[in-house]
Amino acid sequence: MRNSSDSKKYKNSFLNWIEFRLPIVSYIEKEYVDYPMPKNCNYFWSFGAMATIILIVLIVSGIFLAMNYTPHTEMAFNSVERIMRDVNYGWLLRYMHSNGAAFFFIIVYIHILRGMYYGSYKYPRELNWILGVFIFLLMMATAFLGYVLPWGQMSYWGATVITNLFSAIPIVGDGIKTWILGDYTVGNATLNRFFALHYVLPFVILGIVGLHVAAVHVHGSNNPSGIEIKSNQDSVKFFPYMLVKDTIATCVLGVIISIVIFFGPNLMAEVDNYIPANPLVTPSHIVANWYLAPFYAILRAIPDKLGGVLLMFSAIFILFVLPWLDTSKTRSCNFRPIYKWFMMLFFINFFVLGYVGMMPAEGLYLLVARIGLVYYFVFILILTPLIGKIEKPQTLPASISDTY
Amino acid sequence: MRFLFFLIILFLSTNNLFSAETSSKSMPKHEWSFKGITGTFDRSAVQRGYKVFREVCSGCHSMNLLYYRDLLDIGFSEDQIKAIASEYTVMDGPNDEGEMYERPAKLADRFVDPYSNEQEARISNNGSYPPDLSVITKARKYGVDYIYNLLIGYTDAPNDFEIGEGMYYNEWMEGNQLAMAQPLDDEYVDYDDGTNNSLPQLAEDVVTFLAWSAEPELEVRKKLGIRAILFFVVIGFLFYFVKIRLWKNIN
Numbered sequence: 001m002r003n004s005s006d007s008k009k010y011k012n013s014f015l016n017w018i019e020f021r022l023p024i025v026s027y028i029e030k031e032y033v034d035y036p037m038p039k040n041c042n043y044f045w046s047f048g049a050m051a052t053i054i055l056i057v058l059i060v061s062g063i064f065l066a067m068n069y070t071p072h073t074e075m076a077f078n079s080v081e082r083i084m085r086d087v088n089y090g091w092l093l094r095y096m097h098s099n100g101a102a103f104f105f106i107i108v109y110i111h112i113l114r115g116m117y118y119g120s121y122k123y124p125r126e127l128n129w130i131l132g133v134f135i136f137l138l139m140m141a142t143a144f145l146g147y148v149l150p151w152g153q154m155s156y157w158g159a160t161v162i163t164n165l166f167s168a169i170p171i172v173g174d175g176i177k178t179w180i181l182g183d184y185t186v187g188n189a190t191l192n193r194f195f196a197l198h199y200v201l202p203f204v205i206l207g208i209v210g211l212h213v214a215a216v217h218v219h220g221s222n223n224p225s226g227i228e229i230k231s232n233q234d235s236v237k238f239f240p241y242m243l244v245k246d247t248i249a250t251c252v253l254g255v256i257i258s259i260v261i262f263f264g265p266n267l268m269a270e271v272d273n274y275i276p277a278n279p280l281v282t283p284s285h286i287v288a289n290w291y292l293a294p295f296y297a298i299l300r301a302i303p304d305k306l307g308g309v310l311l312m313f314s315a316i317f318i319l320f321v322l323p324w325l326d327t328s329k330t331r332s333c334n335f336r337p338i339y340k341w342f343m344m345l346f347f348i349n350f351f352v353l354g355y356v357g358m359m360p361a362e363g364l365y366l367l368v369a370r371i372g373l374v375y376y377f378v379f380i381l382i383l384t385p386l387i388g389k390i391e392k393p394q395t396l397p398a399s400i401s402d403t404y
Numbered sequence: 405m406r407f408l409f410f411l412i413i414l415f416l417s418t419n420n421l422f423s424a425e426t427s428s429k430s431m432p433k434h435e436w437s438f439k440g441i442t443g444t445f446d447r448s449a450v451q452r453g454y455k456v457f458r459e460v461c462s463g464c465h466s467m468n469l470l471y472y473r474d475l476l477d478i479g480f481s482e483d484q485i486k487a488i489a490s491e492y493t494v495m496d497g498p499n500d501e502g503e504m505y506e507r508p509a510k511l512a513d514r515f516v517d518p519y520s521n522e523q524e525a526r527i528s529n530n531g532s533y534p535p536d537l538s539v540i541t542k543a544r545k546y547g548v549d550y551i552y553n554l555l556i557g558y559t560d561a562p563n564d565f566e567i568g569e570g571m572y573y574n575e576w577m578e579g580n581q582l583a584m585a586q587p588l589d590d591e592y593v594d595y596d597d598g599t600n601n602s603l604p605q606l607a608e609d610v611v612t613f614l615a616w617s618a619e620p621e622l623e624v625r626k627k628l629g630i631r632a633i634l635f636f637v638v639i640g641f642l643f644y645f646v647k648i649r650l651w652k653n654i655n
Contacts, residue, residue, distance in 0.1 A: 039654055081469050081539065084621070091621040092628070236654060244647045251640030255633055262629020263441065266542055274543035274618075275535070284578070404654075 031217050036235035037242045038223035040404045044118075045221060045242075046249035047111040052209060053250060054104045059202050061097045065090075069149065071195035073188045076151035077276040095265040101143055102268045103257050105291035108136065113347055116322075119331030120222040126323040128215040131208055133319045138205050140292060140316075145198040147289055151191065152273030157286045159186045159194070165299075168306040185279070225403045226331025227396055234400035285360055293357030294350055298376070300361040301369040311373070318380055325380060327388030335394040339387045346379045431546040431576070432553060434608070438615060441630070444623050445616050448597065450478040453613025456593050456606050458488075461537060464529060464584075466517040469538035470617055473511040477620055478613075485511060492516040530570045532583035541611070541618040548615050550576060555607040558586040 010016050010025065019025040037045075068087050070079040083090035112132070115121055121129035148159045163180055167173040182189030220229060229235045236242065260267060268290065272283045288296035295312050302308035333340040353372040359365040397403045437446040454475070457467075472489040476482065490508040494516060497504035509516055519525040525533050541547040553576045561573035561581075571581040588606045595601050599609075616622070 078469065085469065085474075091625065095625075240650060241654070244643055244650055247643045248640055248647060251636045251643065254636035255640070258629055258632040258636060262625050262632060265625075271543055271545050271547075274539045 033237065033239040035217060035238040036229060036232075037221055037238050038225075038229055038234060038400050039236045039241070040225060040400050041221060041223050041242070043245065043249055044110070044114040045223075046246045047107050047114060048213075048216075049246040050250055050253050051104065051107045051111055052213075054100055054107060054253075055202070055206060055209065058097060058100050058104060059206065061093045061100065062199070062202065064093050065097055066195075066199060069195075071149070071192050073151060073191055073277070076149065076191060080150045091265075092261075095261045099257065099261050099265060099268060101146065102289075102291055103253070103260075104139065105143070107253070108139065109291075109350075112136065113350075115222075116346075117333045117343055118222055118224055119226050119326070119328075119333065121323045122326060122329075122331050123323070124219050125216065125222065128212060129323055130320055131212045131215060133316070135205055135208050135212060136319075137316060138201055138208070140295075142198060142201040142205065143289060143292065145194045145201070148191065148194045149198060150273060151277045152270075153275045153277055153281070153283050154270045154273040154286070156186060156277035156279065157283055158288070159190065161286055163190075165305075165309045168309045170306070222331060223400060224332060224334060225397055225400055226335070227400060230399050231401075287358055290354065290358055293355075294353035295357070297353045297357030297361075297369045298373050300357070301366065301373045315373075315376060318377070322380065322384070325384045327385050328391065328393065330393040330396065335396055336387075336391060337394065338391045339384075342379060342383050342387065345375070349375045349379075429575075431549050433549055434552050436548060436615070437612065438622055441626060443626065445478070446612060447479040448599075449609050449612040450616050451480065452595055452597070452599060453609035453611070453616075454478065455595070456588070456610040457537070457613055459593050460587055461610065462515070462518060464518055464525070464534040465537045466519075466534075467515040467537050467617065468517070469536075470515045471511070472509060472513055472515070474617075474620065478616060482511070489513065530583055534584070537614060537617070539618045541615050543618075548611050551614060552607050552611045555588055555611070556603055 010019065015025050065083060068079065068083045068090065070076060080094065083094055085091075087093070115129065115132070144158070144162060148155045163177055163186065166177045166180060169176060178184060180190075181187070182193055220235075270287060287293075295315060298315050299308045299312040302311055328336065328339065330336055333343050349372050352368060353376065356365045356369040356372065361369065437443060437449065472485050475485045475488070480488070489510055492509040492513075493506045494509050494513050495504055496507050499505055519528065522533055535543075541551060544550050554574060557574050557576045559573060559575065561567045565573065565580065567573055567581055571583055572585050573581055588603055588610070590603050591601050592603075593601055593606055599605060619625075
C-alpha cells in the first residue's frame with residue numbers, strides 16, 4: 001500500500017495529485033526523460049521517432065478527411081475532389097495524407113534496414129522485431145485499403161488484382177475472395193468495408209507501436225557497435241540529448257516532405273487515379289504503389305499464380321524468424337567483414353526489386369526480378385545462417401565509450 | 405557514413421521510379437507561367453483559355469467538377485459570371501406543382517454538360533466518349549506538356565501508317581491516333597483583348613485554363629510551401645546549435 005508521503009517528490013502539487021492516483025508521471029519520467037540511450041547512436045536511431053510522428057500526422061489528417069469523404073462508388077471520386085477544391089485546406093489534408101503514407105514507408109524501410117544492419121533483432125530484442133514485422137504487415141494492408149478509397153482507375157483495378165490473389169488458394173479461394181469483397185466483384189460493398197477497415201487499422205497499428213516502444217525500453221536501444229550499455233559512461237539521458245537529435249531529424253524530414261507536398265504533390269501518385277473508376281476500361285498496365293513494388297515484383301516473377309502469392313507472402317513472413325536464422329552472436333555488421341557486404345547487396349537488391357516491380361513484367365525486367373527474388377530468399381534462408389557459422393567477426397570494443 | 409551513402413542511393417532510386425516509364429520519344433517541355441517555386445497562373449491567359457474552352461472544347465467535353473462560381477478565382481466579376489451562366493439551362497425541380505422545369509444556370513451550378521448522358525455523347529462522337537476535362541492535366545502522364553503537344557501535334561499520317569475509320573493521326577497520342585479531330589487552329593477563337601490568336605497561343609491559353617481547373621489551389625499551395633520549408637529550416641538550425649552545445653560536454 002502506498003502512503004501519501006511517497007508521492008511528494010514533485011514540486012508541482014497537481015503532478016503529485018496525479019502521481020498518487022496514477023503513477024503516469026514517474027512512468028513518463030523513467031521512459032522518456034531519464035531513459036538511457038547509448039551515446040553512440042547515430043541519426044538512424046531517429047527513424048523510429050519520425051515514423052511515430054508521421055503515423056500521428058496520418059491519423060489526424062485522416063480523421064479530418066473522413067469527415068468529408070463519402071464511401072460510395074457513385075460519390076467517392078467527387079467527394080475527394082470536393083475535399084481538394086471546396087474544403088478549407090482540404091488539398092493540404094489530402095496531400096499530407098497521401099504523401100505522408102509514402103514517406104511513412106520510406107522511413108519504416110530505413111528503420112527496418114537499420115535494424116538488420118546493426119543486428120537489432122537479436123537476443124534479447126526478438127519480440128520487438130516480431131512486433132515490428134506485424135506493424136509492417138498492417139501498414140501494407142492499410143496502405144492498400146486507403147489506395148482504393150479515392151475510387152480512381154488505379155484504385156479499382158488495384159483492388160481487383162490484389163483481391164483476385166486470394167482466389168489462387170485451392171478449394172476455399174473463391175469463397176474467401178467473395179467474403180472479402182462482400183460481392184462477386186469489387187463494388188460498393190467492397191468500398192464500404194475498405195473504408196471501415198482503413199479507418200480502424202491505423203489505431204491497431206498505433207497500439208502495436210505502443211507495445212513496440214515499450215518492448216525496446218525493456219532492454220534499451222541497440223547501437224552502432226551492437227554492445228550493451230555497461231556503465232553510465234556509455235549512455236546519455238533521452239531528454240534532452242536524444243530528443244534534440246530526434247527534433248533535428250524531424251525538421252530535415254519536414255523540409256523534404258514539404259518540398260513534395262507543396263511543390264510536387266502528385267509525383268508519387270499514378271495519373272490514372274485521377275480518372276474515375278470504370279469497370280469496363282482496364283488501364284494499360286496496373287502498377288502497385290511504388291512502396292509495395294518489391295513485393296509486387298516477387299509476385300509477378302512466378303508464372304504460377306498460387307506460387308507467386310505464396311512466395312510474396314513468405315517474403316514477408318520469413319522476416320518473423322530472422323532472429324533465429326542469424327547464427328552470429330555479433331550484432332553490428334560494422335564488425336562482420338563478410339556478412340556486411342552481403343547485407344549491402346541485400347539492400348541494393350531490395351531497391352532493384354522495387355524498380356522492376358514498377359516496370360512491365362516482361363523480358364529483362366522479369367529476368368532481373370527473378371534473380372532479385374532468388375537473392376532475397378538465399379540471403380535470408382542460406383547466407384544468414386551459413387555466414388554466421390563460418391565468419392570470424394572482428395574484436396568488439398570493450399565498451400560503448402571506447403568507440404565514441 | 406556508409407549508411408548515408410545508402411540513403412542517397414535510396415532517394416536516387418526512388419527518383420528513378422517516378423520517371424521510370426519514359427517512352428522512346430521524349431515529351432517537349434513548354435514554358436508555363438505556373439511552373440517553378442513561385443509560379444502563378446497568368447490571369448488573362450486563364451480567362452482567354454476559358455473562352456477557348458467555352459467556344460470549342462465544351463461542345464463535346466464536360467467539366468463536372470467546376471462550378472460557375474469558381475470563375476471568380478480567375479478574375480471574372482460576379483456580373484460577368486452571371487451573364488455567362490445564364491446562357492446555359494439546367495433542369496431543376498420539382499416545383500410546388502410537382503413539375504420539373506428548366507431555368508438558366510446560376511453561380512452555384514456545376515458547368516453544364518454538353519450531352520445529357522454517355523450514350524448521347526458516344527452517338528454524337530463516332531462511338532467515342534470525350535473525357536471530362538476537370539482534372540485532365542493531372543490524369544495524363546506529362547500533364548500540361550502532353551495536352552499542349554497533343555493540341556498542336558496534329559499532322560498527316562505517315563504513308564506506312566494505317567489509320568482507323570474516323571480516327572485522326574497525332575504523334576503524341578498513345579497508339580498515334582485518336583477520335584478527336586483537330587480541335588484548334590490559327591484564328592479559331594477571337595480574343596477580346598487583341599492577343600494574337602495563333603494555334604500555339606490558343607493551345608497555351610486553354611492548357612493554362614485546364615491546369616488551373618485541375619489545381620486551383622496551386623498558388624496558395626506554393627506560397628504556404630515556402631513558409632513551411634522556412635519554418636522547418638529555422639527550427640532545424642536552432643535545434644542544431646542547441647545540439648552542438650548540449651553534446652559538447654559528452655566526452
